[in-house]
Amino acid sequence: MSMKEMISGLVDKYFDDIQLVNDTIWEYAEPGMKETKSAEFYGKFFEERGFKVDMGVGEVPTAFVASWGEGQPIVGFLGEYDALPLLSQEASCAEKKPIVEGAYGQGCGHNSLGAAAAGAALAFRDYLKENNLPGTVRYYGCPGEEYGSGKVFMARNGLFDDLACAFTWHPGDMNQVKASSSLACISAFFEFTGVTAHAAANPHLGRSALDACELMNVGVNYLREHIVPEARVHYAYLNAGGIAPNVVHDKAKIHYFVRAPKIKTAQEIFVRVQDIAEGAAKMTGTTMQMHFHEALSDCCNNRTLEKLMHETFLEIGAPAYDAEDFKLAEAFRNTFTDADKADVATALRDNGMDPDLIPMDAALHTDILPYVPMDKAQPGSTDVGDVSYCTPTAQCNVATVALATPGHSWQMTAQSRSSIANKGNAVAAKVMALTAAKAIADPELLAKAKEELVKATGGKYECPIPAHVKPTL
Numbered sequence: 001m002s003m004k005e006m007i008s009g010l011v012d013k014y015f016d017d018i019q020l021v022n023d024t025i026w027e028y029a030e031p032g033m034k035e036t037k038s039a040e041f042y043g044k045f046f047e048e049r050g051f052k053v054d055m056g057v058g059e060v061p062t063a064f065v066a067s068w069g070e071g072q073p074i075v076g077f078l079g080e081y082d083a084l085p086l087l088s089q090e091a092s093c094a095e096k097k098p099i100v101e102g103a104y105g106q107g108c109g110h111n112s113l114g115a116a117a118a119g120a121a122l123a124f125r126d127y128l129k130e131n132n133l134p135g136t137v138r139y140y141g142c143p144g145e146e147y148g149s150g151k152v153f154m155a156r157n158g159l160f161d162d163l164a165c166a167f168t169w170h171p172g173d174m175n176q177v178k179a180s181s182s183l184a185c186i187s188a189f190f191e192f193t194g195v196t197a198h199a200a201a202n203p204h205l206g207r208s209a210l211d212a213c214e215l216m217n218v219g220v221n222y223l224r225e226h227i228v229p230e231a232r233v234h235y236a237y238l239n240a241g242g243i244a245p246n247v248v249h250d251k252a253k254i255h256y257f258v259r260a261p262k263i264k265t266a267q268e269i270f271v272r273v274q275d276i277a278e279g280a281a282k283m284t285g286t287t288m289q290m291h292f293h294e295a296l297s298d299c300c301n302n303r304t305l306e307k308l309m310h311e312t313f314l315e316i317g318a319p320a321y322d323a324e325d326f327k328l329a330e331a332f333r334n335t336f337t338d339a340d341k342a343d344v345a346t347a348l349r350d351n352g353m354d355p356d357l358i359p360m361d362a363a364l365h366t367d368i369l370p371y372v373p374m375d376k377a378q379p380g381s382t383d384v385g386d387v388s389y390c391t392p393t394a395q396c397n398v399a400t401v402a403l404a405t406p407g408h409s410w411q412m413t414a415q416s417r418s419s420i421a422n423k424g425n426a427v428a429a430k431v432m433a434l435t436a437a438k439a440i441a442d443p444e445l446l447a448k449a450k451e452e453l454v455k456a457t458g459g460k461y462e463c464p465i466p467a468h469v470k471p472t473l
């Protein structure tokens with residue numbers, strides 16, 4: 001029996017388990033860093049299947065490591081389980097129908113992400129066992145990907161340092177190995193304090209915290225011209241000072257994100273944003289306090305592992321959907337705008353590919369995109385970046401939803417518990433487990449992957465979250 005047949009068979013054996021995890025975590029749909037029920041479920045799930053579980057690692061109660069085996073090579077599979085606000089939605093239903101209005105939903109498919117990674121960990125464990133191979137399997141239960149930077153706190157605590165390699169994936173509308181990086185991101189709160197006063201009778205006695213926020217934003221908006229164009233700076237008012245125009249606002253608070261292709265660049269821009277905030281406080285006679293919230297690094301692409309994962313993906317093949325899946329996908333596509341659909345071609349172009357690789361009217365991606373390594377960051381952020389600075393890491397996308405499904409949408413929630421997702425999950429688990437099996441069978445390749453990482457990072461990981469900053473739970 002070939003390695004591929006063996007791994008495929010093992011993942012198929014766990015098909016029901018993967019679906020159980022997928023559907024349970026979909027149901028729980030908990031906010032980042034507060035995934036109590038999800039973490040508890042996973043802990044029990046892994047213990048029942050012979051893994052040792054350490055709960056509450058990396059300073060986060062809902063982070064855990066489930067491990068099996070001992071010694072090197074140690075292979076990590078990364079799973080996530082947090083959900084998004086306002087995206088509650090009936091499963092497999094192509095019409096907007098929240099189960100509970102305003103509740104959380106799996107609008108980024110992290111239920112599937114964690115489920116398939118769990119399937120990969122189980123299959124890979126059985127593979128080691130059946131072949132009497134040395135090594136350790138670790139499943140990392142990583143909380144708060146959307147908000148919280150769970151993996152960064154886990155990385156800060158050295159949890160990935162002894163890995164030979166790590167694998168993960170993200171559910172989406174296409175099949176591909178991720179060959180570009182993602183944006184590093186820093187999140188912080190700026191709180192201004194002034195002096196309140198009657199806005200008509202004694203304005204000269206007041207010092208406005210709201211004015212300070214507005215001047216800070218004006219300053220940052222002028223800064224935009226003088227930072228790298230790939231950088232992104234966003235802000236939101238957390239407290240605009242109140243609703244009374246006739247009262248000088250003595251308190252105001254604003255939340256900033258600073259993103260850039262490299263963490264170093266994001267840190268440099270962030271220093272300038274802080275200078276602007278201090279300037280705004282000076283201009284308005286207020287005081288400013290900055291509260292560092294969280295941060296995550298860009299992804300350090302490991303071409304050696306990515307190439308192996310791509311070859312493996314080709315060997316496993318894209319998910320084989322049936323007529324019902326296509327029907328369901330078509331129903332969802334009827335809810336998409338033309339702009340959503342045109343975005344598929346844009347995504348291909350952005351990834352250095354021919355935009356005609358996927359026909360405009362295809363409902364599901366049934367092919368595997370070519371591997372085109374790119375030196376640029378795609379405009380999103382993920383805390384997988386910090387893991388990729390600690391150990392050689394590779395990621396893929398597997399189609400679990402209709403083509404052109406927007407990210408963070410009710411359509412994503414709906415399809416993350418569907419027959420389409422179940423098929424995508426099985427493929428994702430196979431690709432990760434088989435890539436891991438091939439990697440440990442080739443010590444030279446693992447050494448090359450490690451060398452590549454050391455060359456890129458100098459062999460050290462610097463956590464972008466200052467030591468005094470604790471996770472926001």
Ligand SMILES: [Zn+2]
Nearest residue numbers: 108110145170
């Ligand atoms: Zn996600």
